[in-house]
Amino acid sequence: MASKKRNVIVGQSGGPTSVINSSLAGVYKNAIERGFDKVYGMLHGVQGLLDEQYVDMSTQIHSDLDIELLKRTPSAFLGSCRYKLPEIHENMEIYDRIFEILDKLEIDSFIYIGGNDSMDTIRKLSDYAIVKGHKQKFLGVPKTIDNDLALTDHTPGFGSAAKYIAASTKEVIRDALGLTYKKEMITVMEIMGRNAGWLTGAAALAKTEECEGPDLIYLPEIAFDVDDFLAKVKELLQKKSSIVIAVSEGIKLADGRYVCELSGGGDYVDAFGHKQLQGTAAYLAGFLGAEIGCKTRSVEFSTLQRSASHMASRVDIEEAFMVGGAAVKAADEGYNGNMVVIDRVSDDPYMSSAGIYDVHRIANEEKLVPREWVNKEGNYVTKDFIDYVKPLIQGDYQPIMVNGLPRHLVLDMKKK
Numbered sequence: 519m520a521s522k523k524r525n526v527i528v529g530q531s532g533g534p535t536s537v538i539n540s541s542l543a544g545v546y547k548n549a550i551e552r553g554f555d556k557v558y559g560m561l562h563g564v565q566g567l568l569d570e571q572y573v574d575m576s577t578q579i580h581s582d583l584d585i586e587l588l589k590r591t592p593s594a595f596l597g598s599c600r601y602k603l604p605e606i607h608e609n610m611e612i613y614d615r616i617f618e619i620l621d622k623l624e625i626d627s628f629i630y631i632g633g634n635d636s637m638d639t640i641r642k643l644s645d646y647a648i649v650k651g652h653k654q655k656f657l658g659v660p661k662t663i664d665n666d667l668a669l670t671d672h673t674p675g676f677g678s679a680a681k682y683i684a685a686s687t688k689e690v691i692r693d694a695l696g697l698t699y700k701k702e703m704i705t706v707m708e709i710m711g712r713n714a715g716w717l718t719g720a721a722a723l724a725k726t727e728e729c730e731g732p733d734l735i736y737l738p739e740i741a742f743d744v745d746d747f748l749a750k751v752k753e754l755l756q757k758k759s760s761i762v763i764a765v766s767e768g769i770k771l772a773d774g775r776y777v778c779e780l781s782g783g784g785d786y787v788d789a790f791g792h793k794q795l796q797g798t799a800a801y802l803a804g805f806l807g808a809e810i811g812c813k814t815r816s817v818e819f820s821t822l823q824r825s826a827s828h829m830a831s832r833v834d835i836e837e838a839f840m841v842g843g844a845a846v847k848a849a850d851e852g853y854n855g856n857m858v859v860i861d862r863v864s865d866d867p868y869m870s871s872a873g874i875y876d877v878h879r880i881a882n883e884e885k886l887v888p889r890e891w892v893n894k895e896g897n898y899v900t901k902d903f904i905d906y907v908k909p910l911i912q913g914d915y916q917p918i919m920v921n922g923l924p925r926h927l928v929l930d931m932k933k934k
């Protein structure tokens with residue numbers, strides 16, 4: 519009988535998405551099919567691992583139905599973290615501690631599902647392994663609703679969040695239109711994405727046969743001018759009574775201040791130096807209300823946009839699963855210090871495949887919306903942008919409904 523391979527450990531890190539667990543399911547299924555002995559899950563990423571917090575995934579997943587439930591479960595099943603490893607020369611003990619735990623668990627492959635900050639962890643650990651002659655392999659699986667990872671056509675999580683944003687924007691527009699008989703109303707919607715406007719731009723997909731879509735879209739890539747904004751809204755109000763505006767949480771003034779900071783937001787800063795961006799729409803709705811004197815409303819999609827698994831895109835869930843499996847395959851074939859990417863093979867019919875890149879070219883980089891995909895005035899996205907996003911929101915992945923609500927798979931610590 520062939521001897522069993524050593525073990526895999528997988529972790530989730532950074533802001534969750536509605537399909538991050540589909541990648542986890544892909545890692546698990548592929549690792550078992552490839553003959554790895556155990557698949558461990560780090561609880562709260564590398565931060566939890568340092569406290570020896572992990573779970574044997576076979577205590578959590580018992581059947582194909584559990585795999586299907588996991589694929590449909592939003593947020594990080596294993597718990598996430600925003601933990602920045604020190605540079606290797608700054609604190610070798612942390613690295614020694616991690617490798618001690620990996621050796622104890624007989625780990626062959628370390629798989630981390632995350633965004634650009636999480637790829638920094640893969641970069642450092644794989645560098646350390648090479649320098650110190652450790653045998654473990656470190657592979658990254660892309661994940662983020664922000665879609666800001668370099669070298670991959672797009673990131674798992676983005677398509678589903680974009681689908682939710684586009685669908686919700688249609689609903690917000692309908693709601694507002696029904697309220698504006700002989701009176702004006704301005705609705706400002708705030709969309710996540712930090713410094714990249716991919717998700718905010720996806721609000722443009724709400725423009726369909728029966729819906730005119732949002733009136734204005736402001737991305738963080740373009741400096742925001744409050745006076746131009748006010749003038750544009752006033753001009754639109756001459757022609758229509760309901761105005762719906764999509765703004766990124768991360769829009770900034772020309773002097774670099776976030777708009778949300780004008781109302782006191784952005785105080786909390788995480789380990790990677792990112793400010794918590796919140797309150798942009800509320801600030802702008804208040805500002806327009808005071809300047810124009812009409813009814814205004816702010817809608818903050820907040821965590822809903824990254825956890826709405828009932829609205830997930832089939833393309834997204836399937837690709838998330840694919841990249842999880844591809845990372846295990848790559849590790850099994852001897853790759854180290856790489857991230858799996860999604861290559862777009864064709865638009866119509868839409869097809870993609872998994873590729874692989876050196877994580878040093880991805881960690882800490884931010885892929886922004888190109889200037890030519892935003893109109894000249896800087897207040898809408900172009901057809902090229904829409905054509906790029908449209909295939910990624912296609913298809914449904916029906917939740918498994920129990921008593922009228924989606925059923926999720928949740929970590930059972932008693933079985934740990």
Ligand code: F6P
Binds near residue numbers: 532633710
């Ligand atoms: O990185 C993904 C993301 O969802 C960003 O869009 C957002 O700015 C950030 O996470 C919010 O992070 P947190 O939930 O930790 O405040």
